[in-house]
Amino acid sequence: MEENPEQEINLNTQYILETLPYGFVYQDSSGRIKYANNFAQRILGLTQRQISGKTSLDPDWMAIREDGSPFLGEEHPSIQALKTGKTFSKVVMGVFNPMQQKYVWISINAVPIQTEESEIPIGVYVTFEDITDYKKNRRYICRIRTMQASGKPGENAR
Secondary structure, three states, rough: OOOOHHHHHHHHHHHHHHHHHEEEEEOOOOOOEEEOOOOHHHHHHOHHHHHHHOOOOHHHOOOOOOOOOOOHHHOHHHHHHHHHHOEEEEEEEEEOOOOOOOEEEEEEEEEOOOOOOOOOEEEEEEEEOOOHHHHHHHHHHHHHHHHHOOOOOOOOOO
């Protein structure tokens, strides 16, 4: 029995998306989430069922900027990509993970999906990685450097 090449590509694509070491989310032209891979679900602390249909405008994300100020939904990279048709890269955002009951920090890339027939994006795909540990380590190193510069021992920097 001969396999359908299109079906094989779809199966391979699904496997790739589910095993990516990054969060991957697809949002339609209205900004509604239609798909989130396993890694995205884990980072965001939500199941596929809980994520599906949400938009970046949903206040439940409790998104914040690095300075702690609110990261408004209409400023989210995916919404901006849909509005402008431009790609956004390495945008840092804190989102509240309800499973862990804490904020996680992510670095986001949002890429609009355009067709030749449409002047406006038909959707957007978003990739992101958890940079929480990186941010903690960076703060720790900054505290040690500050203590070293002031002549204080860095043993109690944590």
